Amino acid sequence: MFMGEFQHTMDSKGRLTMPAKFREGLGEKFIVTRGLDGCLFGYPQAQWNQLEEKLAEMPLAKKDARTFVRFFYSAATECEIDKQGRINIPQSLKAHANLDKNCVVIGVSNRIEIWDESKWQDFSEVAEESFDEIAENMIDFGF
Structure with missing residues (x-):
């Protein structure tokens, strides 16, 4: 399980250090x-x-399903952690997430997420403001 929030800096070659806590997983x-x-x-x-x-x-006859699968797979890449604990993120993925220098790596149960630091801060502020309301709606999912 992945959990926690870690700030890291991407170097000029596009390499980002993975939190030591996440590397084994x-x-x-x-x-x-x-x-x-x-x-x-x-x-x-x-x-x-x-x-x-x-x-x-997913049903190939549904346009939304085809679009989602294409979008998801077309950018997927295998990353290898080097001896310094870094990965190299391809330019297309850096562009998608607006990654430049300051990044946040968070654990979300069975996956990690990599965010631009300012985008993560904006997202967190909005989510925090509506967290109680979101929690109330989680009852619909059996939470």
């Missing part, structure tokens, strides 16, 4: 792709395999 190689809300999602190989199975079951 991610494994030597893991998958990074476009996420929702303007961030990147990172999945350990086992979680990615489970997600692939679910995506393969």
Whole structure:
């Protein structure tokens, strides 16, 4: 399980240090792709395999399903953690998440998310303001 929030700086070559706390769970190689809300999602190989199975079951006749699967897979890339604990993020993914220098890596249960620091701060402020209301709505999901 991944949890916590960690600030890291991306170097000029596009390398980002993965939090030491996450490295074992991610494994030597893991998958990074476009996420929702303007961030990147990172999945350990086992979680990615489970997600692939679910995506393969999506109905090809539905345009939204085709679009989502294309968007999700087209940017997916295997990242390898180097000896210094860093990964190299491709330019297309950096552009999607507006990653430049200051980044935040958060743990979200079975995945990690990589955010531009200012975008994460904006998201967090809005979410905090409506957290009680969101929590009340979670009852619909059996929470």
